[in-house]
Amino acid sequence: MMTANLAMMSPEVEAAAGRFRGFFQELARTFVEREDLLAQIALALLAREHVLMTGPPGTAKSGVAAAVLGRIVDERTGKPSVFARQFTESTVQTDLVGPIDFKTLMQSGRTEHFTDEGMLGAVHAFLDEVLDGRDMLLRTTLNVLQERELKQGTKTTAGQIECALMTTNRYLAEVLEGSRETLLAFVDRIAFVSFIPKGFSDAESLGRVVRSQIGGARRPLTSLLTIQDLDVLQAIADRVVVGDELCGALCTLLEHLDADLAQAAKHDPTFLATRYLSTRTAVRLGRILRAICVYDAIMNGATRTLEAEHQDLALLRLSVLLSGPSHGSLARLIERESDPRERRQLSILRTEREIFDRALARLPKPAAKKKEPRKENKLEAKVEEAIAAPAPAPLLETAAELAKVSDAGGPGAQQAQALLDTTLGHLAERALRAGATAGAGPSNDAGAVVTELSTLADGLEQASGATRPVARWLRGRAIRILLDSASLMGHSLDRLEVILGTCERLRAAGADLDADLAERATSLAVTRVEDDLVESCDAGFRDAVADSLKRVGDEDLGVLLKALAPALAQIDTIGARLVALGGKPDSLKTKVIGARIEPLVKAAFARVNTTDRAALVEQVGQLVDALHASNLRAVLPKTTVLRFAVEALVRSEQGKGTVPPSPVRDYDGYRALRSSMQRVSLAFTTTELALRTSPEKPALAHTPDALVSSMSDVIAALPETLRQEVVTLDLARIDRAVAFVETWWSQLSARSDLAALEASKFFVVTREEGALLRFTLEARVIADVFPEAAERVGPMRARIEALEAASSKALVDLRRVRADAAWGEILGPRS
Numbered sequence: 001m002m003t004a005n006l007a008m009m010s011p012e013v014e015a016a017a018g019r020f021r022g023f024f025q026e027l028a029r030t031f032v033e034r035e036d037l038l039a040q041i042a043l044a045l046l047a048r049e050h051v052l053m054t055g056p057p058g059t060a061k062s063g064v065a066a067a068v069l070g071r072i073v074d075e076r077t078g079k080p081s082v083f084a085r086q087f088t089e090s091t092v093q094t095d096l097v098g099p100i101d102f103k104t105l106m107q108s109g110r111t112e113h114f115t116d117e118g119m120l121g122a123v124h125a126f127l128d129e130v131l132d133g134r135d136m137l138l139r140t141t142l143n144v145l146q147e148r149e150l151k152q153g154t155k156t157t158a159g160q161i162e163c164a165l166m167t168t169n170r171y172l173a174e175v176l177e178g179s180r181e182t183l184l185a186f187v188d189r190i191a192f193v194s195f196i197p198k199g200f201s202d203a204e205s206l207g208r209v210v211r212s213q214i215g216g217a218r219r220p221l222t223s224l225l226t227i228q229d230l231d232v233l234q235a236i237a238d239r240v241v242v243g244d245e246l247c248g249a250l251c252t253l254l255e256h257l258d259a260d261l262a263q264a265a266k267h268d269p270t271f272l273a274t275r276y277l278s279t280r281t282a283v284r285l286g287r288i289l290r291a292i293c294v295y296d297a298i299m300n301g302a303t304r305t306l307e308a309e310h311q312d313l314a315l316l317r318l319s320v321l322l323s324g325p326s327h328g329s330l331a332r333l334i335e336r337e338s339d340p341r342e343r344r345q346l347s348i349l350r351t352e353r354e355i356f357d358r359a360l361a362r363l364p365k366p367a368a369k370k371k372e373p374r375k376e377n378k379l380e381a382k383v384e385e386a387i388a389a390p391a392p393a394p395l396l397e398t399a400a401e402l403a404k405v406s407d408a409g410g411p412g413a414q415q416a417q418a419l420l421d422t423t424l425g426h427l428a429e430r431a432l433r434a435g436a437t438a439g440a441g442p443s444n445d446a447g448a449v450v451t452e453l454s455t456l457a458d459g460l461e462q463a464s465g466a467t468r469p470v471a472r473w474l475r476g477r478a479i480r481i482l483l484d485s486a487s488l489m490g491h492s493l494d495r496l497e498v499i500l501g502t503c504e505r506l507r508a509a510g511a512d513l514d515a516d517l518a519e520r521a522t523s524l525a526v527t528r529v530e531d532d533l534v535e536s537c538d539a540g541f542r543d544a545v546a547d548s549l550k551r552v553g554d555e556d557l558g559v560l561l562k563a564l565a566p567a568l569a570q571i572d573t574i575g576a577r578l579v580a581l582g583g584k585p586d587s588l589k590t591k592v593i594g595a596r597i598e599p600l601v602k603a604a605f606a607r608v609n610t611t612d613r614a615a616l617v618e619q620v621g622q623l624v625d626a627l628h629a630s631n632l633r634a635v636l637p638k639t640t641v642l643r644f645a646v647e648a649l650v651r652s653e654q655g656k657g658t659v660p661p662s663p664v665r666d667y668d669g670y671r672a673l674r675s676s677m678q679r680v681s682l683a684f685t686t687t688e689l690a691l692r693t694s695p696e697k698p699a700l701a702h703t704p705d706a707l708v709s710s711m712s713d714v715i716a717a718l719p720e721t722l723r724q725e726v727v728t729l730d731l732a733r734i735d736r737a738v739a740f741v742e743t744w745w746s747q748l749s750a751r752s753d754l755a756a757l758e759a760s761k762f763f764v765v766t767r768e769e770g771a772l773l774r775f776t777l778e779a780r781v782i783a784d785v786f787p788e789a790a791e792r793v794g795p796m797r798a799r800i801e802a803l804e805a806a807s808s809k810a811l812v813d814l815r816r817v818r819a820d821a822a823w824g825e826i827l828g829p830r831s
Contacts, residue, residue, distance in 0.1 A: 120159025201329030396459030
């Protein structure tokens, strides 16, 4: 076992221990019969814990606190780092944690404190009359002292506070009796609680105090201790080993103590236990054992090893009990005391001390330690052997073993930690070398390199959290090697799935990686595999098409696509695997099938032959549904499908031919002309076809303007010649009707006969049937669907508007003439 002790430490440790010893020896000479209290304060400073001093007024509690905290200075400034506050009913939270930052409050509404001006801003604190504050203030104090930080919403501010000395003039038994639940939780979080009686057990002690204060016999306190000294000694305390056997003895001691205290309370109504033995207490006592070991080494002998021993359990009474006068002096104090409250507190203190002594005595004596071969020699040899090994596995195994020994905290833990640091250093060096030169060495097997890097990363991370950055770097390096291999060498789909799955596992374990770089490399690798698959899938699809054409022919596209369903499903399956790796949906299918299926679809649309616009739209819809049923709507560009459909529409319009209008321009001639024409314009039908052939359905959330715009974009992608043909046919259709009506009106207007106009039914056509309005709206649809035709549509609309204005004016004039004639008959000259 390692035999380190203070005498073997650095000069810095030796100097700090010497100043610590002189500091408390001077305090012991000054404060009479306060040995336990000073020991509690010393242990609290070493263990970063807190002390509560209780007792009646005038017992120098504040004097002790001032003498201690006022002489622990920062060597950089030469001044103490102390926060001091006296508690009263009016003390509020800001008095403890610091004033509110009103600038932040006004700007954001968040409440934040200037913690550097509060308790968290100092290393030590003196809280006077701490139990005089309100319950909420005690809870705040409790949280700050326990957690040493202040939570302010999403922001947590860490503090410097290490040790607080607190005082109260109240008797602890009375305090706990009056509000046991609240204050017992408060006291439980304070490692050391002391009772200072108002009298001394030795009559000479009072004389010594009086002479030192007024007789000039007291020398001023001159010893100083620095915060940096405490930092050094606290670091030593953190390294003290507490073995498993001693931990077991501590648990047994607490079990005995808890049971005996309960029995004492049961048999003596005046007895009230002043400490609460919780799990927190047990864990804290384990830490205090480390401080006891260092305290004993400093004060009583620097040659003891830095390992807690069975004898150190005795000093745990300073934390687990209410401490105070020595056990031998308690009887004399109780005998002379007349105040019942003081007598009760002293009696409780004596009872607790006796219970502790009995519980300690019942512990089995530790077995004599057998001389065993020095384990550290074996560990050192194993480390040296692992370092010399060419493979990293021995180093990883050794690091894991050293971590277990170090974490156990038993004998040899310190040396195991030192050896672990050495081992991890070699591992990190080997890992960095392997990561930096990966793939550039004699072996170009990416799989082997990645396995080595991954193994190193996992081993480093398991051995110590401190090496996590190196482990993350190694995994990131391994991912980059895999992605380079996938994108530059080319692999099968199965192999790519394995590679990217490995990358995902490495990323999930924790890896430092440029996300954009990884995404680009993954996309390149998937595209490369997809391009390789296109050739094989194309050959398979070609064979399937040839076989299906022999069996079912190409007359019915739906039947042909059903025959091709197995081949299409196989391509879909492969495409789905590519999408799962980051590929684009339908990309493979488009590359394999798009150019091959287009001739078949074009031929199917070429067979569409009907002059009925509704029937034509229905036939196109059936073809689109057949494509959809085979998951092919996204394979062919929607502009291509729409082009086939509009070409079929134009063919049907051209195939219908033009019926010459009747030479007689009258109502019957107009009816005959309109019956020979399509009632629906090509522009309107083109919009219907665009909606029918689009793979995306209009979303309810889309605005009408957005829908019209999206349809216009699709139609605008049609070939220019095809769009111009649709516009020409539509305008010619409107022109035939408008020209007929213009000629008809020209003949009627020359007669200027209202009765003839009414008999002609011209205004039935233009007004009641709204023919001119219909022609205007059809022209507007052409301009909306084909914006480039606006200039051609403009003159047509102007003709319609001029015709409507002329006919309306003539009608108004004729009606006025008839009205005037009627009024003339009534109001004419009388004989």
